[in-house]
Amino acid sequence: MPSLQDSKIAFIGGGNMASAIIGGLTSKGVSKSNIIVSEPWEVNREKLAATGVQTTTVNAEAGANADIVIIAVKPQVAKSVCEELGASWGERQSLPVVVSIAAGITLSSLEEWSKTKDGRSAHVVRVMPNTPALVGEGASGAFASAAVTSEEKELVNALLSSVSKATEWVEKEDLLDVVTGLSGSGPAYFFAMVEHLVASATALGLPKEQATRLATQTCLGAGKMLVESSDDPSQLRKNVTSPNGTTYAALQTFEGEGFKEIVDKAVQAATSRAAELGNVLAK
Numbered sequence: 001m002p003s004l005q006d007s008k009i010a011f012i013g014g015g016n017m018a019s020a021i022i023g024g025l026t027s028k029g030v031s032k033s034n035i036i037v038s039e040p041w042e043v044n045r046e047k048l049a050a051t052g053v054q055t056t057t058v059n060a061e062a063g064a065n066a067d068i069v070i071i072a073v074k075p076q077v078a079k080s081v082c083e084e085l086g087a088s089w090g091e092r093q094s095l096p097v098v099v100s101i102a103a104g105i106t107l108s109s110l111e112e113w114s115k116t117k118d119g120r121s122a123h124v125v126r127v128m129p130n131t132p133a134l135v136g137e138g139a140s141g142a143f144a145s146a147a148v149t150s151e152e153k154e155l156v157n158a159l160l161s162s163v164s165k166a167t168e169w170v171e172k173e174d175l176l177d178v179v180t181g182l183s184g185s186g187p188a189y190f191f192a193m194v195e196h197l198v199a200s201a202t203a204l205g206l207p208k209e210q211a212t213r214l215a216t217q218t219c220l221g222a223g224k225m226l227v228e229s230s231d232d233p234s235q236l237r238k239n240v241t242s243p244n245g246t247t248y249a250a251l252q253t254f255e256g257e258g259f260k261e262i263v264d265k266a267v268q269a270a271t272s273r274a275a276e277l278g279n280v281l282a283k
């Protein structure tokens with residue numbers, strides 16, 4: 001099994017998430033000549049080609065010599081691309097490790113769809129990364145099928161660790177749907193929060209540019225404290241909250257409007273949608 005630096009890595013689909021992972025990998029010194037992306041949309045393909053990675057429109061070509069094949073298409077397209085790849089691997093003696101980032105799509109579907117004509121299944125790892133991978137600050141969950149060897153798992157772990165600060169191997173495949181509802185979709189929750197904060201402060205008279213800089217830095221600063229402080233989030237919250245002060249007034253408003261219930265419902269909705277995608281699109 002080659003090391004990550006020596007591995008040939010193919011991305012099937014070159015959209016938002018693939019671009020984020022590729023950006024993270026190349027900034028960590030993975031050679032661009034070892035990365036190939038298959039992407040039908042010319043605009044995306046040209047953007048990727050401009051970064052120095054190889055591109056193609058033919059999935060089978062991308063997957064032909066790869067050690068790792070990353071399925072980075074929408075869940076609805078996963079079946080057709082896996083079937084295309086499996087059909088093209090008839091001549092290959094050893095199959096690549098397949099890493100799927102498609103939300104919800106189960107290992108059993110992925111294994112079945114990517115079977116070669118002579119009935120061999122690729123070893124598949126399901127991963128749920130997130131877009132902060134682009135800046136080397138990703139959070140990823142992963143679950144490997146029973147067939148995946150410890151060397152293959154190490155290789156995937158090295159790939160994820162190069163773009164993620166937190167890589168969590170979950171104990172049961174279903175938990176990846178929860179990871180999706182937490183950290184896969186999570187960056188959007190924080191972006192939405194910043195959008196709302198900026199809109200609120202702007203409505204109260206602060207210029208939008210100043211509000212954006214203050215809200216953005218507050219998000220980054222709070223995130224850094226969460227990572228670096230030995231205190232847990234509730235203690236960090238208490239440290240900001242003076243008795244009957246301004247923060248207390250805001251947090252009381254959140255609580256009165258059902259903040260906890262809203263977060264619960266949102267994470268549940270994302271988790272259920274991931275499971276639903278897996279069921280609806282199952283083999």
Ligand SMILES: NC(=O)C1=CN([C@@H]2O[C@H](COP(=O)(O)OP(=O)(O)OC[C@H]3O[C@@H](n4cnc5c(N)ncnc54)[C@H](OP(=O)(O)O)[C@@H]3O)[C@@H](O)[C@H]2O)C=CC1
Pocket residue numbers: 012013014015016017018038039040041044059072073074075077080081101102103128129130131184185
């Ligand atoms: N975005 C995120 O934050 C995260 C996404 N994911 C998962 O990653 C996957 C990709 O999501 P995302 O990057 O956002 O989606 P995008 O739509 O940005 O990227 C998917 C790309 O795949 C291309 N594509 C479509 N059909 C094929 C095909 N047959 N062969 C090769 N490429 C094809 C699309 O081209 P075209 O536009 O022309 O159709 C598109 O450029 C999804 O399954 C999602 O669940 C996981 C974690 C986080």
Ligand SMILES: O=C(O)[C@@H]1CCC=N1
Pocket residue numbers: 103180184185
């Ligand atoms: O919204 C989605 O379905 C994908 C999966 C996690 C983040 N984006």
